[in-house]
Amino acid sequence: MIERMNELAKALEKSGGRAVVLVHPLYFNYHPVRIRGVEVPERPDARNYLRLQQKRVETSKFPVIVFEEGKRVEQTRKALGGRAFFVPTGEYGPKPTLDWDVLDFLKQKGLKHGVFGGQAFVCGHFAPTASARKALQDLRAAAKETITGKKMRRMGFQGCVSETMKEFLNRGLQVSLMKNVVYPQKLE
Numbered sequence: 001m002i003e004r005m006n007e008l009a010k011a012l013e014k015s016g017g018r019a020v021v022l023v024h025p026l027y028f029n030y031h032p033v034r035i036r037g038v039e040v041p042e043r044p045d046a047r048n049y050l051r052l053q054q055k056r057v058e059t060s061k062f063p064v065i066v067f068e069e070g071k072r073v074e075q076t077r078k079a080l081g082g083r084a085f086f087v088p089t090g091e092y093g094p095k096p097t098l099d100w101d102v103l104d105f106l107k108q109k110g111l112k113h114g115v116f117g118g119q120a121f122v123c124g125h126f127a128p129t130a131s132a133r134k135a136l137q138d139l140r141a142a143a144k145e146t147i148t149g150k151k152m153r154r155m156g157f158q159g160c161v162s163e164t165m166k167e168f169l170n171r172g173l174q175v176s177l178m179k180n181v182v183y184p185q186k187l188e
Contacts, residue, residue: 008085009109011063017112020064020178021168022084023094023161025053025118026076050079053117056178057081062115065106067094067164094160100167113174118161136177 012019057064057080068076070088077086088097096102103111165175 004085005109008063008065008106012110012112015062017110018062019111019114020056020060020062021067021114021116021118021164022053022057022064022080023067023116023118023164024069024089025066026050026068026072026079054080056117057084065111065114067096067118067160070097094164094167100171103167103171103173107171107173111173113176114165114168115176115178116161116165117178119159136175 064080064084065087066076066080066084067087067089069091071091073086073088077084087102089095090097168175
């Protein structure tokens, strides 16, 4: 489960229910960079991506919740610093080891809005750059009905960040994106 739950609940109360949510922030350090079976070349600013995440964790006024593969939690904690709260996930997917019901539990603790970053985020059928506003608009419009994984792929969304955002929306939580803290898609 999530450690330091009382501390997280207090932090969520202080932030008005907003939290930075990083999904598999170091995924491509552990796994090949592939989207739809095609190897993705490293973005020129890939090294800067990790520094931006570290800075976001260090300076955030909101609590930071990290969805990370169970066996990678300690490595990621070391890379990002000890301030974050971790939700262990399975390997190769964002689904928490305790299932998506963990979001209902977080909602009970005061979570209202996730400000997202992490890996992998792909929208618009992997155009070199995409509009963050358009991506959020498409996701929110689709959230008016239950979003399935198949519908997400038809809309051009792929990756663990998109999947987690879908689950937030399906549970009535709000979402937004940190433009420089998603990878490999570059948002403008």
